[in-house]
Amino acid sequence: MLPTKLVECVPNFSEGRDTAKMEKILDCFRGKAGVKLLDYSHDTDHNRMVVTIAGQPEPVRDTMIQAIGTAVQLIDLNHHTGEHPRMGAADVVPFIPISHMTMDEAITLSREVGQEVARQFDLPVYLYESAATAPHRVNLAEVRKGEFEGLAEKMENPLWKPDFGPDKPHPTAGASIIGARHFLIAYNINLHTDRLDIAKAIAKRIRHSSGGLRYCKALGVALTSQSMVQVSINLTDFSRTSLYQVFEMVRMEAGRYGVEIANSELIGMIPLQALADTAAYYLRFEALSIDKVLEYKIWE
Amino acid sequence: MLPTKLVECVPNFSEGRDTAKMEKILDCFRGKAGVKLLDYSHDTDHNRMVVTIAGQPEPVRDTMIQAIGTAVQLIDLNHHTGEHPRMGAADVVPFIPISHMTMDEAITLSREVGQEVARQFDLPVYLYESAATAPHRVNLAEVRKGEFEGLAEKMENPLWKPDFGPDKPHPTAGASIIGARHFLIAYNINLHTDRLDIAKAIAKRIRHSSGGLRYCKALGVALTSQSMVQVSINLTDFSRTSLYQVFEMVRMEAGRYGVEIANSELIGMIPLQALADTAAYYLRFEALSIDKVLEYKIWE
Numbered sequence: 001m002l003p004t005k006l007v008e009c010v011p012n013f014s015e016g017r018d019t020a021k022m023e024k025i026l027d028c029f030r031g032k033a034g035v036k037l038l039d040y041s042h043d044t045d046h047n048r049m050v051v052t053i054a055g056q057p058e059p060v061r062d063t064m065i066q067a068i069g070t071a072v073q074l075i076d077l078n079h080h081t082g083e084h085p086r087m088g089a090a091d092v093v094p095f096i097p098i099s100h101m102t103m104d105e106a107i108t109l110s111r112e113v114g115q116e117v118a119r120q121f122d123l124p125v126y127l128y129e130s131a132a133t134a135p136h137r138v139n140l141a142e143v144r145k146g147e148f149e150g151l152a153e154k155m156e157n158p159l160w161k162p163d164f165g166p167d168k169p170h171p172t173a174g175a176s177i178i179g180a181r182h183f184l185i186a187y188n189i190n191l192h193t194d195r196l197d198i199a200k201a202i203a204k205r206i207r208h209s210s211g212g213l214r215y216c217k218a219l220g221v222a223l224t225s226q227s228m229v230q231v232s233i234n235l236t237d238f239s240r241t242s243l244y245q246v247f248e249m250v251r252m253e254a255g256r257y258g259v260e261i262a263n264s265e266l267i268g269m270i271p272l273q274a275l276a277d278t279a280a281y282y283l284r285f286e287a288l289s290i291d292k293v294l295e296y297k298i299w300e
Numbered sequence: 301m302l303p304t305k306l307v308e309c310v311p312n313f314s315e316g317r318d319t320a321k322m323e324k325i326l327d328c329f330r331g332k333a334g335v336k337l338l339d340y341s342h343d344t345d346h347n348r349m350v351v352t353i354a355g356q357p358e359p360v361r362d363t364m365i366q367a368i369g370t371a372v373q374l375i376d377l378n379h380h381t382g383e384h385p386r387m388g389a390a391d392v393v394p395f396i397p398i399s400h401m402t403m404d405e406a407i408t409l410s411r412e413v414g415q416e417v418a419r420q421f422d423l424p425v426y427l428y429e430s431a432a433t434a435p436h437r438v439n440l441a442e443v444r445k446g447e448f449e450g451l452a453e454k455m456e457n458p459l460w461k462p463d464f465g466p467d468k469p470h471p472t473a474g475a476s477i478i479g480a481r482h483f484l485i486a487y488n489i490n491l492h493t494d495r496l497d498i499a500k501a502i503a504k505r506i507r508h509s510s511g512g513l514r515y516c517k518a519l520g521v522a523l524t525s526q527s528m529v530q531v532s533i534n535l536t537d538f539s540r541t542s543l544y545q546v547f548e549m550v551r552m553e554a555g556r557y558g559v560e561i562a563n564s565e566l567i568g569m570i571p572l573q574a575l576a577d578t579a580a581y582y583l584r585f586e587a588l589s590i591d592k593v594l595e596y597k598i599w600e
Binding site: 008038039183189243244247261262263264265266268269270271272275276278279282283284285286288291292293294 | 308338339483489543544547561562563564565566568569570571572575576578579582583584585586588591592593594
């Protein structure tokens with residue numbers, strides 16, 4: 001018997017406030033053979049929901065086409081406000097090869113999904129990261145620049161012709177950014193202050209693009225509902241840039257302003273090795289192999 | 301089909317220097333159907349080897365009888381020196397119910413092993429912890445007090461008549477302490493000093509028996525080969541007394557003496573939840589459910 005191919009998908013939807021709409025999207029992932037809904041979280045300030053699913057390539061593909069269609073139908077970006085940058089209803093849809101699967105296979109999967117949602121829902125689609133069709137389209141932030149409001153103008157530039165679908169934005173759902181990438185940890189650190197300039201300054205200090213840690217992306221976000229600000233972080237290779245490095249750098253920079261870290265949160269999943277690396281740093285293990293981790297539940 | 305019963309066993313053998321002897325003991329656990337050798341570590345200063353196995357009750361029982369016999373045959377405590385207290389060649393043999401198994405079943409298993417090794421190898425056996433036959437025999441430290449050298453005299457006291465086997469020590473292998481208990485984390489913290497009195501003072505401060513943390517046992521040990529001292533810790537309920545609490549208390553107490561923590565080490569396994577709790581504390585997650593942990597390897 002061939003080993004089972006396994007792919008993860010972490011779609012980001014531009015709805016984090018309306019429970020009924022979020023539930024309709026989540027229902028697409030429930031009770032599907034070959035697909036497991038691993039995690040989801042939403043945020044009122046971001047006005048965004050991030051879902052983590054994993055499963056076999058074909059069922060994950062079919063489920064994602066259905067979920068994107070549901071988001072296109074339910075979410076109107078003309079009436080969307082939120083802290084997090086966004087261009088589409090189903091804003092970003094990355095496929096991540098987990099086991100017995102190559103990046104090329106994940107790229108193929110992302111292209112199939114992109115082509116099909118463009119056709120079925122008349123939706124422009126950009127391919128990004130490993131699936132990008134040009135170097136200037138690799139980076140998500142570059143593709144999303146201008147957001148929903150600037151999309152019509154952006155599309156007039158031949159450099160930003162979509163990979164699939166019409167050459168003008170979907171009137172309510174904008175465009176979707178679909179692609180394939182390596183596993184990343186999405187991780188937010190909340191600060192005991194409401195000064196957004198401080199979160200932005202810290203994000204700038206720690207992120208790779210402006211001189212910080214090699215595999216760290218970061219931006220400063222206001223959490224108005226909690227009177228706090230947040231450094232919102234993507235760790236694109238946790239084996240090289242560690243969670244604890246990011247945390248300690250944020251603490252260090254926050255110290256300049258006399259600001260304390262309030263708490264932090266994971267969006268989606270964390271690999272076991274990243275947990276082991278964190279414990280090893282703080283408890284001063286020389287190393288901690290995941291072979292030493294006893295998973296009671298695997299025997300249940 | 302009935303769910304598989306799973307028991308862990310963590311035998312401690314009084315040999316941590318002679319590789320050939322350790323390998324002969326380890327061979328008892330290799331290639332056995334229904335038994336998995338999960339981990340082993342040995343230490344020259346302790347002169348001790350700790351093995352972790354898990355499996356189905358009957359194969360684990362039969363394998364442990366064989367391994368205890370091998371240790372009795374190979375190890376002569378008349379020529380044994382080491383930092384760690386010990387009473388027998390196969391010094392301590394705890395059985396830990398992991399899944400689909402009650403503590404009563406683990407107690408039965410420990411009694412079967414004790415009875416059989418007493419018969420086969422003419423070895424006195426004390427039952428301890430949940431398997432103890434009297435309240436004064438519950439605590440391992442009490443049972444082992446006097447160690448190998450004081451065993452003959454101890455056995456003259458009717459309170460310390462063995463549960464199985466002869467009423468006098470095995471001439472070379474002493475006595476074995478066999479029982480059933482809950483899962484524990486064995487965890488050592490090494491200090492940048494060679495002053496044993498400091499390790500002993502810290503151990504006294506943090507352990508339950510002298511006023512410290514409720515589920516913490518600790519003793520101070522010299523690591524002569526590394527010119528360091530160690531606080532050697534057993535955490536008997538990590539869900540109530542956390543690893544990070546112990547680590548931070550040791551750091552705090554060490555600070556009084558101007559001593560730094562050099563590193564720390566796990567002996568045996570660590571449950572996933574304990575890792576998650578550690579990361580959550582240091583990274584200030586409000587909580588970290590193990591459902592958020594992605595175990596790549598389970599799909600490989």
